Amino acid sequence: MNQSIKPGDNPDLTEERLSGTFDTNSMAAVIYGSDKLAQRRREISEAVSRIPELQDSKPCPFMTREEKILEGSRKSAILNRLLPGLIDLDSFEETVFIHQEVIGIEGHPLALHESLFIPPIATQGTDEQQKKWLGRAQRREIIGCYAQTELGHGSNLRALETTATFDISSQEFILNSPTITSLKWWPGALGKSANWSIVIANLIVHDKNHGPHPFMVQLRDEKSHEPLPGITVGDIGPKMAFNGADNGFLGFENYRIPRENMLMRHSKVTPDGGYIRPPHAKIGYSGMVRVRSRMAAEQGLFLAHALTIAVRYSAIRRQGYLEDRSREVKVLDYQTQQHRLFPSIARAYAFIFCGFETIRLYDQLLIDVQNGNTSGMADLHALTSGLKSVVTHQTGEGIEQARMACGGHGYSMASYISEIYGVAIGGCTYEGENMVMLLQLARYLVKSIEMIQNGKSKNLGPMVAYLAANESEIDLNLGPNEYLKVFQYAARSQAWRATEKFQKLRNSGMSKEQAWNQASVELTRASRLHTRLYIMSTFINHVGSVVDQKIKKVLIDLLNVHITYEVMDIGIYVQGLLSSDQMDLIRNQLYVSLETIRPNAVSLVDSFQISDMQLRSVLGRRDGNVYENLFKWAKSCPLNDKDVLESVTKYLKPMMDKSKL
Numbered sequence: 001m002n003q004s005i006k007p008g009d010n011p012d013l014t015e016e017r018l019s020g021t022f023d024t025n026s027m028a029a030v031i032y033g034s035d036k037l038a039q040r041r042r043e044i045s046e047a048v049s050r051i052p053e054l055q056d057s058k059p060c061p062f063m064t065r066e067e068k069i070l071e072g073s074r075k076s077a078i079l080n081r082l083l084p085g086l087i088d089l090d091s092f093e094e095t096v097f098i099h100q101e102v103i104g105i106e107g108h109p110l111a112l113h114e115s116l117f118i119p120p121i122a123t124q125g126t127d128e129q130q131k132k133w134l135g136r137a138q139r140r141e142i143i144g145c146y147a148q149t150e151l152g153h154g155s156n157l158r159a160l161e162t163t164a165t166f167d168i169s170s171q172e173f174i175l176n177s178p179t180i181t182s183l184k185w186w187p188g189a190l191g192k193s194a195n196w197s198i199v200i201a202n203l204i205v206h207d208k209n210h211g212p213h214p215f216m217v218q219l220r221d222e223k224s225h226e227p228l229p230g231i232t233v234g235d236i237g238p239k240m241a242f243n244g245a246d247n248g249f250l251g252f253e254n255y256r257i258p259r260e261n262m263l264m265r266h267s268k269v270t271p272d273g274g275y276i277r278p279p280h281a282k283i284g285y286s287g288m289v290r291v292r293s294r295m296a297a298e299q300g301l302f303l304a305h306a307l308t309i310a311v312r313y314s315a316i317r318r319q320g321y322l323e324d325r326s327r328e329v330k331v332l333d334y335q336t337q338q339h340r341l342f343p344s345i346a347r348a349y350a351f352i353f354c355g356f357e358t359i360r361l362y363d364q365l366l367i368d369v370q371n372g373n374t375s376g377m378a379d380l381h382a383l384t385s386g387l388k389s390v391v392t393h394q395t396g397e398g399i400e401q402a403r404m405a406c407g408g409h410g411y412s413m414a415s416y417i418s419e420i421y422g423v424a425i426g427g428c429t430y431e432g433e434n435m436v437m438l439l440q441l442a443r444y445l446v447k448s449i450e451m452i453q454n455g456k457s458k459n460l461g462p463m464v465a466y467l468a469a470n471e472s473e474i475d476l477n478l479g480p481n482e483y484l485k486v487f488q489y490a491a492r493s494q495a496w497r498a499t500e501k502f503q504k505l506r507n508s509g510m511s512k513e514q515a516w517n518q519a520s521v522e523l524t525r526a527s528r529l530h531t532r533l534y535i536m537s538t539f540i541n542h543v544g545s546v547v548d549q550k551i552k553k554v555l556i557d558l559l560n561v562h563i564t565y566e567v568m569d570i571g572i573y574v575q576g577l578l579s580s581d582q583m584d585l586i587r588n589q590l591y592v593s594l595e596t597i598r599p600n601a602v603s604l605v606d607s608f609q610i611s612d613m614q615l616r617s618v619l620g621r622r623d624g625n626v627y628e629n630l631f632k633w634a635k636s637c638p639l640n641d642k643d644v645l646e647s648v649t650k651y652l653k654p655m656m657d658k659s660k661l
């Protein structure tokens, strides 16, 4: 049964919930990977709803940027006091969840503290360094950020300019920002809130540059919060979204930190100026891989937010007629609306399932690396590079379709979808710009094909083994695995096409870099198809592992939406494989699958169990009582505090009066 049904709800939504064929709590357990986590999310939402001081002081769209930062800080401080009684402090998921519930998605001063500041200390700091800083950070006696990107360089880490030069005589590193372009730029919470930072700077010992390394750097006085001498720091100004966060700039002028402040679990500088290399050249990049490994789940949830709003609203919005001319139809009954929304529901589920998988893979890799085995780093880097790129892009597309699916009210901030969109598409840029990351995956694909060409197919990892297969005929009546083969065909032929283009250009005498650049559009296409194949196969495997038969049935229906939509979407890449009759068959299967999933649409989004507080959307309210609340929302807009504004008395009225003369 749908657990969201309550008396007083909009009857159209109740009707939808009654038509659902499965238990939404059971589905939530599948979405969040365990009944325990799903249950904890509900309990935390419930507990938070009973604490008046944690409620929004007014709707976020009515707040200025300063008010958003103040509100985020106010709630962070209260949460820090209340957290021990509300969540399991050792659970990262519960910590992230409660902050999002209470503060929302627009950012807050501690957003990066948990995800980018603490993890590098925990994974790249020595035991002594962890002893010194980890407890303080976890107790929030200090607030941290992650300062890597510079005004002039973000994607190309090799060109970072900030230097940390070792001074043997004082046993200190001297930090400098030698140029305007070397100013750190963008780090979240740096602008006004953080007093410490992980700073990525080029390590220079005996005039030799060893490249970017992480340093633990105090930025502000712990008593006065004033910037320390030698530090220039401030906020970079308003952004497209995330305006509850104070992204900042940072410059150093001969700023000294002790030798012990370089994070030295992997690379080391000895007191006499010796440099000990890390076990893998890119181990310092592992904090980024950690964040990327979580992005599929995070983005899937952003998409889930937008879809919860759009699907619920589509069930109460009546517009136009089908057969019955006596009553307007729910817009959710239009095939175009279903085609706009249901494939995105399937993607949101798929992204979350993939996200759980990559979080698990990262956790395993972390254990391996701590035990000295770095062999899995390249695979996970390639996978998460592609996944963050495809998922962020498709999430952005899905959210924007959800907004348009809500018509005019979708454009109002009362829907909150535009804010979700702005926040989510930040992910196309942060943690590695999408094209740049697709090209990282492409390197891996090209290398894999070169292995096949050199007769070493046996050495291919399981994720790229399909590149060596030779599929030329498909029987489409067999279900998901046949669709997977279609996708493998598309991904494989594009990967070979792109690689051969690159090789041809190389053989024509072009430099490696130029040849790569001229093949790069084809290469990024190969990366996208490879990643979409991974998403599809993870979805199929996940559904296969579900035990509850009612849940499995509806997930198979959703999977059918996914596989037919995805194959139609890449039609151009499978022209050599599928006849036009087969394409027509798939198209029809897609339309049938939209109808099949229709009675469960509301229950599928209810199963994300995103509370009204977290959703912050008038359109997406659980009870579906949208119109009266839209009117209330509009009346509470600060512009309506007075009937006659100064803009009228000062300018418009005199203008109109003058025109009358």
Ligand SMILES: CCCCCCCCCCCCCCCCCCCCCCCC(=O)SCCNC(=O)CCNC(=O)[C@H](O)C(C)(C)COP(=O)(O)OP(=O)(O)OC[C@H]1O[C@@H](n2cnc3c(N)ncnc32)[C@H](O)[C@@H]1OP(=O)(O)O
Pocket: 093, 096, 097, 100, 111, 116, 146, 148, 149, 154, 155, 156, 157, 158, 188, 282, 285, 286, 288, 289, 294, 297, 298, 301, 355, 356, 359, 377, 378, 381, 429, 430, 431, 432, 433, 436, 440, 443, 444
């Ligand atoms: C269970 C939980 C579920 C629920 C989850 C929680 C849900 C809760 C709801 C969601 C609410 C949460 C709200 C979240 C809100 C989000 C907050 C916002 C956060 C914003 C954070 C932003 C932070 C940042 O952006 S930090 C800065 C990031 N910067 C970058 O990413 C820079 C990108 N550039 C690079 O990484 C490098 O420069 C790179 C990789 C492009 C190139 O590097 P380099 O030049 O050194 O290498 P190459 O020459 O290209 O390659 C050489 C070789 O190395 C290999 N390689 C590169 N990187 C790695 C690596 N990391 N690991 C392994 N190997 C690597 C590369 O492949 C090459 O190999 P070859 O074999 O030679 O090909």
Ligand SMILES: Cc1cc2nc3c(=O)[nH]c(=O)nc-3n(C[C@H](O)[C@H](O)[C@H](O)COP(=O)(O)OP(=O)(O)OC[C@H]3O[C@@H](n4cnc5c(N)ncnc54)[C@H](O)[C@@H]3O)c2cc1C
Pocket: 112, 116, 146, 147, 148, 149, 152, 153, 154, 155, 156, 185, 186, 187, 188, 242, 247, 426, 429, 430, 431, 432, 433, 434, 435, 436, 439
């Ligand atoms: C909301 C938000 C939060 C952020 N938070 C942080 C933070 O906490 N800490 C931090 O350090 N940074 C942070 N960043 C910075 C972020 O990591 C960088 O902006 C990102 O890595 C992209 O780098 P860039 O800005 O240099 O883009 P650029 O590299 O300048 O990209 C511009 C264009 O050039 C293209 N391009 C660049 N290189 C190549 C290439 N090799 N091949 C092909 N095309 C290329 C890109 O595809 C893009 O189209 C944040 C950014 C945002 C938007």
